Amino acid sequence: MLIDFNNLNINNLSFNTEFEKKVKIFLKEWFSEIPVVDVQTSGSTGKPKIFEIEKKKMLNSAVMTCNFLGLKEGDKALLCLPVEYISGKMMVVRSQERKLKLIIAEPSLKPLEKLDEEIDFCAMTPLQVENSLDKLHLIKNLIIGGAATSESLKNKILKINLSASNRIFETYGMSETLSHIGLKQLMPESEDFFTVFENVTISLDERGCLNIYAPNVNDEELQTNDLVEIKNDNQFRFLGRIDNVINSGGAKIFPEPLEALVKKEITNEVIFTGLPDESLGQKLVLIIEGSESDEIVNKISEIPFKKSFHRPKKIIFIKEIPRTPNGKVNRLELHKLVDENI
Structure with missing residues (x-):
């Protein structure tokens, strides 16, 4: 189905599938007089939680993304992410703010399977992109989020015959930043650093982890557990999560760079972790x-x-790495699974 936010009448739309009905519920919530929206975190690095977000903050976030990408009224967008999470909710809010035409597609590993027309904007997870390489040329502006984009996926994207008008970005953010506060271009030019939006201030704490102050989307300064390298006032490089650090024989090992290195050689999903070891502490x-x-x-x-x-x-080797409903690798569940089977 398609929702034209320039001429929206919810009562005239037919919401048939379970996912479309969820979109309708969110639309009614969004246009209600209640000033906040409930959002669920993914639970990929901890226990899932639900918290309230001000609608005006979500609109501010939508403006930043739409302005950065140059989206305009009447452009077509595709929603293929769950609306329980901030990623799916923000696709709806961006469409409402910029008066886009939003195509509703059931969230799946192959969300572009039935797409046969060009669209101006879409947000997808790396797994969805991996299964949609043959149709990426139909998307003018694609943002990839929910998990880091692997080196093997980047290489696959580079091999596709895309035009200069096809722009692909990796996002940086979390539920508390209302999806993302910065983008890093992968195509047509490959960048190493994320560029944050206007009115976003970045700094490091004593551990080398990123601090974010983005008053347009969150009144509080956000302390992350992400180790980063800051290039300048509005650019940084992600190095890894401090809570994923493996302490082996006194050496601190960051799994994310190692995973990127291995993924240059093999196409399988890979995860480095530490298991208890009497002599090393963690192996x-x-x-x-x-x-x-x-x-x-x-x-x-x-x-x-x-x-x-x-x-x-x-x-x-493991048959299937556990993931959260929005596609992130669930490292906590993976660690439990491995512990139980060794």
């Missing part, structure tokens, strides 16, 4: 999604890790 373990493969093990043995302790002490 570095590589978890690979998929069937056990000597070929993959051999490829990993040939990877030139910068440090000897970056090489995994053990490789574990």
